[in-house]
Amino acid sequence: MRYSFKLVLILVVLLGFQACNQSEDNVPEITKEEFPDLKIFLDKFEAEAKLRGYNFDFSNLDLVYVDKLTMADGSEYCGLGIIKHPVSGKRTIQISKSPGHCDWAKKTDIERENLFFHEMGHAFLGLLHDNALMCNGKPLSMMTDDFNQFFIYKENEPELREYYLDELFDRLAANEQCIDFGQNFAENPVFFKNDLSDPMWRFSNDNGRYQVSRGIHPNSFSTTYLGISSSGTGQNNGYIYKELEVPNIPEGATVILRTKVNAENLEGPGVAIAMRVYDTKIGTTGATTNESHTLTTEPNPVNGKLENHVLELRLPNFTRKTIFILPFAVMMPGTKGEAFFDDFEILVEPV
Structure with missing residues (x-):
């Protein structure tokens, strides 16, 4: 990545x-x-x-x-x-x-x-x-x-x-x-979604080469989006991400990052999603943070005209050792156009 x-x-x-x-x-x-x-x-x-x-x-x-x-x-x-x-x-x-x-x-x-x-x-x-x-x-x-x-x-x-x-x-x-767990995941699997009232999102625009946004589609008041656009000058990834701390998810569950991508005409490599997972490793002088999993669709980005194109990543066998989950919406370097990541959410499938 x-x-x-x-x-x-x-x-x-x-x-x-x-x-x-x-x-x-x-x-x-x-x-x-x-x-x-x-x-x-x-x-x-x-x-x-x-x-x-x-x-x-x-x-x-x-x-x-x-x-x-x-x-x-x-x-x-x-x-x-x-x-x-x-x-x-x-x-x-x-x-x-x-x-x-x-x-x-x-x-x-x-x-x-x-x-x-x-x-x-x-x-x-x-x-x-x-x-x-x-x-x-x-x-x-x-x-x-x-x-x-x-x-x-x-x-x-x-x-x-x-x-x-x-x-x-x-x-x-x-x-x-x-x-x-605060909810019955078998009945309501949505653990996290893009809530516009949440200000704690982070982004990287590669020194202004990308424009990022969050909003609600005017023709669908229930659909929130993460937006990334570029004129094609990006030299590194442009991305939006959220830091989810100490997620209260059942041991052994499958954690799914899912979104629907919409774009009129993405030129170049295109867009992707990613998920990074962290735990701690206890050593003699104390604990250090450890990246336990990295999942991404970046090797196979999508481009062109996209209509509710589903992107999904699945993390099996979740462990409560996890202290962070970071989901990303990503635009690849050299991509030109605008993409919307709609209904960006994390779902949980209990064992």
Whole structure:
């Protein structure tokens, strides 16, 4: 695949939440030391990793307290996991000492462990937030940001703790749970489609040699399109793509990227679709992002007059190790004309 883009993954993941109120007759025992050495929690993380067969080198990891973690919009965060710190270049965990919002000083060790392990998931294991649910309404992963991160599991829940830590190191552990996928894929297979209310699309126009667009066909108010056009001067691919993070799709399912292409007269190589799939690989010094699959119709682009010409890619045996799926609409270098990728969507066929 000839792409000029450089995939930008999220290197900094923030976690912010309100501390839960507790009744006076149910106050947990408070750890005597308000700001203990964070290595205490790193040692716990290391012990859990060794139980699961990992021996890590933490020499490139910094653990620091900060007085407050306030973002540009004024929001306050309790923890921050950074894969590569912009100054030190190291993996970094920052914990806020702020008394009003986070109250780390008044948390128990197990509550502190909850937050610290979550941030290690970001900074050391390369994980994003995962807001999938179990069928009972509990978070499927401790990497959720829909729940208060101090309280994912408690001192008296050793089995739940063991599950969450299993899943932290191996996302496939979630397959042992009853998972709420949010829909019945056998009845409604559409997992993703081009929704015009979604601004988070990216594109490459090869320094203005392509024009890209998204819209609704005026003669069919239910049909959305991705549009790419060029005068034929493109030297690299022109493309539009979407980054789908931590897709909540059943293990073993077939994932299908499908669209209908319309064009009046495409000259030159033509257009295609592509799909890239990523997971993480855990090494001694932490996780790295790995491209597990690349599927594309680029070796056989379509051109000429196209009327609802179906392009499709099929990814069998989906795995929950997946952290990104990137679907692309592509115009090949040297193509002249305009193409519309209608009903650009991803479907799921469960096992």
